[in-house]
Amino acid sequence: MDTPKIDCHVHIFDPARFPYPEDNFYKPAGHEIGTAAQLGHTLDAHGVRHALLVGPNSGYGLDNRCMLDAIAHSAGRYKGVAVVPLDASLAELQDLQAAGVVGVALNVALLGVDYYRAAGPLLERLRQLGLWAQVQVQSDELVPLKPLLVDSGARLLFDHCGRPDPTKGLGQPGFQALLGLAETGRAVVKISSLVKTSVQPFPHADAWPFVQALVEAYTPQSLVWASDWPFLRAPARIDYGPLLALFGRLVPDAAARRAMLWDTPRRLFGFAG
Known part of the structure; x- marks a missing residue:
C-alpha cells in the first residue's frame, strides 16, 4: 500500500538499557524484545511514518522511561501512551504531556473492573488536559465501566x-x-491484534464480522x-507485512483505508506530516 501510515499501538522493550523492575509479573525476553532501533527499521521497511508507543504493563509496569526516551530521540516520529497510578497528579500528567504523551x-x-471503579478522578484530570483514556477491556468488562467512562467526559481510545x-x-x-459509544463522538477504536479476538489461525476470519461492525458504527473518522508489535505473548508467529495486507483486505475502499491509516490518527494524536 502506498498510503502513508501511522501504527497506533506498539511497545518498546529494551532491558539492556532500561532493566525491568525486579518485582514485575512478566519480563519479555528473546523475540519479544523490541528496541527503538528495531522498531524504526520495521516501520521503515513498511512505509510507516509514525507510531503511537504504548507503555506496557508487562516488563515495565509504571516505569515509562524506556518509552519516553524513544519519544525524545524520535524527532517527532513517536508519541506515547503512559502507564500511571490512579492517583497521578495533574502536574505529573502535564509533565508527561510535555514529553509527547497523548494518553x-x-x-x-x-x-480488572474493580480496580478501575476508582478511576473517576484520573479520568477527570485526563479530560482537563485533553489526554486520551486508552482502555483495554475484554469480553463484557466494558458494561459495568461504561457509565463511568461516559460521565467522565474524557476522550476514549479502545484497544484491539x-x-x-x-x-x-x-x-x-x-x-x-x-x-453504542460511537454515538458519544469522543470514542475511537483501534483495529488491531485480531489474534486476541479469534480462535482461528491467521487471518482470523472469525474476527472479521467485529471489524465490519466497528467500521459501520464508528466510520473511518473514528x-x-x-x-x-513486537507481538508480546503471541500464540503463533505474527509478521508485520501480512498484518498490513490483511488490513487492506478488510478495508478495500482506498479512501477509508487512508483515513484509518493516516488522516484520522494524524488528526487525533497530533502527528506532523
Missing part, C-alpha cells in the same frame, strides 16, 4: 477492537456497549490501525 492506559483486561469473545457473536453485551 494514559487503563488496562482493565489485566487489572474491544477484545470481544469470538464465540459469542456481535450481540454480546460488551461489544454492543462499545458500538477508527485507527495498529500492529501490536
Whole structure:
C-alpha cells in the first residue's frame, strides 16, 4: 500500500538499557524484545511514518522511561501512551504531556473492573488536559465501566477492537456497549491484534464480522490501525507485512483505508506530516 501510515499501538522493550523492575509479573525476553532501533527499521521497511508507543504493563509496569526516551530521540516520529497510578497528579500528567504523551492506559483486561471503579478522578484530570483514556477491556468488562467512562467526559481510545469473545457473536453485551459509544463522538477504536479476538489461525476470519461492525458504527473518522508489535505473548508467529495486507483486505475502499491509516490518527494524536 502506498498510503502513508501511522501504527497506533506498539511497545518498546529494551532491558539492556532500561532493566525491568525486579518485582514485575512478566519480563519479555528473546523475540519479544523490541528496541527503538528495531522498531524504526520495521516501520521503515513498511512505509510507516509514525507510531503511537504504548507503555506496557508487562516488563515495565509504571516505569515509562524506556518509552519516553524513544519519544525524545524520535524527532517527532513517536508519541506515547503512559502507564500511571490512579492517583497521578495533574502536574505529573502535564509533565508527561510535555514529553509527547497523548494518553494514559487503563488496562482493565489485566487489572480488572474493580480496580478501575476508582478511576473517576484520573479520568477527570485526563479530560482537563485533553489526554486520551486508552482502555483495554475484554469480553463484557466494558458494561459495568461504561457509565463511568461516559460521565467522565474524557476522550476514549479502545484497544484491539474491544477484545470481544469470538464465540459469542456481535450481540454480546460488551461489544454492543462499545458500538453504542460511537454515538458519544469522543470514542475511537483501534483495529488491531485480531489474534486476541479469534480462535482461528491467521487471518482470523472469525474476527472479521467485529471489524465490519466497528467500521459501520464508528466510520473511518473514528477508527485507527495498529500492529501490536513486537507481538508480546503471541500464540503463533505474527509478521508485520501480512498484518498490513490483511488490513487492506478488510478495508478495500482506498479512501477509508487512508483515513484509518493516516488522516484520522494524524488528526487525533497530533502527528506532523
